[in-house]
Amino acid sequence: AQSVSQHNxxxxxxxxxxxxxxxxxxxxGTVNLFWYVQYPGxxxxxxxxxxSGDPLVKGIKxxxxxxxxxxxxxxxxxxxVQWSDTAEYFCxxxxxxxxxxxLTFGKGTKLSVIP
Amino acid sequence: DAGVIQSPRHEVTEMGxxxxxxxxxxxGHNSLFWYRQTMMRGLELLIYFNNNVxxxxxxxxxxxxxxxxxxxxxxxxxxxxxxxxxxxxxFCASSRNELGKxxxxxxxxxxxxx
Numbered sequence: 759a760q761s762v763s764q765h766n767x768x769x770x771x772x773x774x775x776x777x778x779x780x781x782x783x784x785x786x787g788t789v790n791l792f793w794y795v796q797y798p799g800x801x802x803x804x805x806x807x808x809x810s811g812d813p814l815v816k817g818i819k820x821x822x823x824x825x826x827x828x829x830x831x832x833x834x835x836x837x838x839v840q841w842s843d844t845a846e847y848f849c850x851x852x853x854x855x856x857x858x859x860x861l862t863f864g865k866g867t868k869l870s871v872i873p
Numbered sequence: 874d875a876g877v878i879q880s881p882r883h884e885v886t887e888m889g890x891x892x893x894x895x896x897x898x899x900x901g902h903n904s905l906f907w908y909r910q911t912m913m914r915g916l917e918l919l920i921y922f923n924n925n926v927x928x929x930x931x932x933x934x935x936x937x938x939x940x941x942x943x944x945x946x947x948x949x950x951x952x953x954x955x956x957x958x959x960x961x962x963x964f965c966a967s968s969r970n971e972l973g974k975x976x977x978x979x980x981x982x983x984x985x986x987x
Contacts, residue, residue, distance in 0.1 A: 790973045801964060801978040802916075809973050848916065852974040859904045859923045859968070861976055865915050 760785050762851050764864035771839050772872050779834040779867050781849035791832040792850040792861065793823055802848060808832065819843070844871045875899070877979035879965050885985045891953040894982045897946055898967030906976060907940055907950050908964040916964075922948065923970070955986045 765780035783789060790809050794802040806817025813825040823834045832849060846868045850861040878897040886892055898905045906921040920930040922942045930940070937956070942948040952959055962983050966976040 801981050860921055863916055
């Protein structure tokens with residue numbers, strides 16, 4: 759079965775610390791990969807996505823993610839977090855084949871940034 | 874462009890009442906998804922449609938839940954009768970398969986069943 763796993767349930771960082779959130783997927787074929795962010799009390803918003811090409815993807819708000827095919831990973835990074843990055847982050851994958859329309863989401867990682 | 878629109882944004886009802894949640898997907902999107910999010914269970918996919926046809930409803934908790942998509946621009950999720958354990962935030966999302974299946978989420982409906 760297709761699955762997405764996120765390594766950390768809750769990460770606590772001080773402002774200006776670097777961030778890396780792990781994400782691994784298990785798929786037999788080609789996938790599209792996504793990171794979504796959910797700020798407190800809000801809906802999920804797209805942070806960045808990878809379909810093909812350069813495996814280093816840059817998203818909004820200074821976030822980036824690197825697709826490493828050999829490791830089935832798509833980790834999210836930010837060199838210096840801010841208090842406003844406090845949110846829950848979801849990794850997701852979509853099988854690119856025909857007949858499949860949904861995303862498989864990881865369980866999410868809560869990030870708390872301490873001022 | 875307007876995003877995914879959901880109504881109502883908040884709903885408070887009493888146990889046993891019927892609840893209807895509404896969603897208008899982004900114009901041109903051909904897939905629509907209903908999710909439920911709670912603290913205990915996280916984000917759960919309830920059902921999704923492609924070209925107005927239900928594709929997978931295996932996430933629907935029980936027969937009290939039903940969803941319809943009568944046309945490309947409207948979908949409903951109905952709970953009848955509602956129970957306190959149905960209290961959650963219900964999100965609708967839409968995507969266009971030809972655009973890599975990126976899903977765009979609506980603001981959600983916060984449902985409280987007393």
